[in-house]
Amino acid sequence: MAIDLANLFESLPEDISHEIFSELVRGDNIKIERIISHGHSSPASGWYDQTENEWVAVLKGEAKIAFDNGDEVHLTAGCHLTIPAHTKHKVTWTIPDTETIWLAVHYT
């Protein structure tokens, strides 16, 4: 076995003019990815409407996620939630002063 040890808080890209998605694991029914935002939010128009469930955590930074029923949550470091498939949502804000590091697990 070759042990491939990496760090979620390191290898941050220098260019963060757009969000950076890094795939950590891909299996038959699962994808784990790290996402780095820096003041980004979802496009103003439209919602994420995903065919898979998503468990998402903020590991560093802060963010807000809005849902199409009007709810909005403010996530600080450590906050996590599950977004069931086809639950329309969008990221309305991430803290502008530092990176926000997300961990997302997509599963069927």
Place this chain on the structure above:
Amino acid sequence: MAIDLANLFESLPEDISHEIFSELVRGDNIKIERIISHGHSSPASGWYDQTENEWVAVLKGEAKIAFDNGDEVHLTAGCHLTIPAHTKHKVTWTIPDTETIWLAVHYT
């Protein structure tokens, strides 16, 4: 949708005389759990020999994982790795002075 927002770094148990496993997500092919150790290691005898793949990250604290081929890795906060099914391993050490908070994703 009822939004169930929790925090990985909060709701730490007062009694950490043994490791604490908290299931965060259970799906058909996936389980996500938080594990809190405090100076614990695996039992001296035997290895974990799991039927599922495991992606594991240390979010806080430090730990060492040994493999039956003799390799050992030292994980600090943010370190993550994938342990394929039936890769025998054990936790040989976690830092004694503070909690080690793990995130584990088991998947087929």
